[in-house]
Amino acid sequence: MTYALxxxxxxxxxxxxxxxRGATLQVQPGERVAIIGPNGAGKSTLFNLISGxxxxxxxxxxLHGQRIDGRSPYEINxxxxxxxxxxxxxxxxxxxxxxxxxxxxxxxxxxxxxWKFLAGLQDANDRTxxxxxxxxxxxxxxxxxxxxxxxxQRALEIGITIAGGAxxxxxxxxxxxxxxxxxKRFIQLIRDVTEGKTLxxxxxxxxxxFGLADKIAVLVYGEVIAFDxxxxxxxxxxxxxxxxxxxxxxxxxxxxxx
Ligand SMILES: Nc1ncnc2c1ncn2[C@@H]1O[C@H](COP(=O)(O)OP(=O)(O)OP(=O)(O)O)[C@@H](O)[C@H]1O
Numbered sequence: 001m002t003y004a005l006x007x008x009x010x011x012x013x014x015x016x017x018x019x020x021r022g023a024t025l026q027v028q029p030g031e032r033v034a035i036i037g038p039n040g041a042g043k044s045t046l047f048n049l050i051s052g053x054x055x056x057x058x059x060x061x062x063l064h065g066q067r068i069d070g071r072s073p074y075e076i077n078x079x080x081x082x083x084x085x086x087x088x089x090x091x092x093x094x095x096x097x098x099x100x101x102x103x104x105x106x107x108x109x110x111x112x113x114x115w116k117f118l119a120g121l122q123d124a125n126d127r128t129x130x131x132x133x134x135x136x137x138x139x140x141x142x143x144x145x146x147x148x149x150x151x152x153q154r155a156l157e158i159g160i161t162i163a164g165g166a167x168x169x170x171x172x173x174x175x176x177x178x179x180x181x182x183x184k185r186f187i188q189l190i191r192d193v194t195e196g197k198t199l200x201x202x203x204x205x206x207x208x209x210f211g212l213a214d215k216i217a218v219l220v221y222g223e224v225i226a227f228d229x230x231x232x233x234x235x236x237x238x239x240x241x242x243x244x245x246x247x248x249x250x251x252x253x254x255x256x257x258x
Contacts, residue, residue: 002065004029004168004198005050005081010059010069012042012049012222019045021222022059027215029167032191032199034209037219038243043202046219047170050200051083052076063168082166084157084174092146096137099145100159101128107164127163134193135159151182158193168198175208187211210234218243 005027012020019042027033035043048054050061052073061069068076073083091099104124132138135155140148145156154174161169174190175183187208190199203209209216209230216233218226220242226233233239 006062008060011057013057032214034201034203034213035217041219042222080166081168082161083170084161090145095142097141100131103160103163131159171201
């Protein structure tokens with residue numbers, strides 16, 4: 001079996017401090033995986049390692065069976081892995097349509113500087129229209145990115161992330177900062193947009209985790225201490241002790257008070 005994404009004993013140190021301490025994970029094609037864990041466990045670092053921003057100190061990372069550790073983010077993206085960021089990546093003064101079309105053209109091998117001259121490029125325009133429908137922003141196609149609501153901006157970012165046709169998608173806290181109703185709609189949007197693709201999210205909100213993930217990876221002090229279905233992870237004593245028990249209790253108290 002070739003996994004969509006595989007981490008084999010991945011390690012990462014900053015100076016003398018080892019942050020990722022032998023993380024191992026096997027993600028099947030089409031699986032939706034949420035990475036959870038306490039603050040500082042190394043979740044963002046793991047994303048940075050997978051997407052090529054950091055080079056591991058040890059171990060191997062494989063995308064569709066091919067080693068990608070040590071390769072540049074650009075090369076990894078070209079091999080079919082795309083990542084969205086917590087920090088906005090949008091061109092605020094371009095329209096929704098133009099933002100997505102830039103990403104589509106980039107994926108087709110054109111540089112941003114030339115995109116205006118390629119306005120007539122039919123396949124890029126068609127692909128852009130398709131994405132706008134998927135992210136439900138087709139009616140806002142001419143609105144500047146800066147004038148969208150926050151949730152719409154996050155949807156646009158997801159559109160940009162998937163524009164290149166990557167089949168492994170990494171989303172960093174996709175619903176952070178959204179209201180409950182926005183979050184619910186957004187989970188459905190993520191489900192639709194990533195249908196058939198492999199999805200990894202870093203997530204703090206347990207509602208999102210249990211609504212979205214087929215499997216949960218629990219990262220504690222740089223190690224994956226559990227990787228299983230939501231039900232099994234929830235029932236896992238070790239996970240409850242290390243993390244989930246206290247987080248679920250906190251979120252239940254917060255929900256009761258809201
Ligand atoms: N570039 C870096 N240089 C040095 N230390 C770093 C660097 N990046 C992250 N760290 C440290 O690695 C540890 C893990 O950080 P990371 O952001 O990966 O955790 P996290 O699980 O994503 O946390 P959170 O849930 O709070 O976002 C932290 O102690 C952080 O200070």
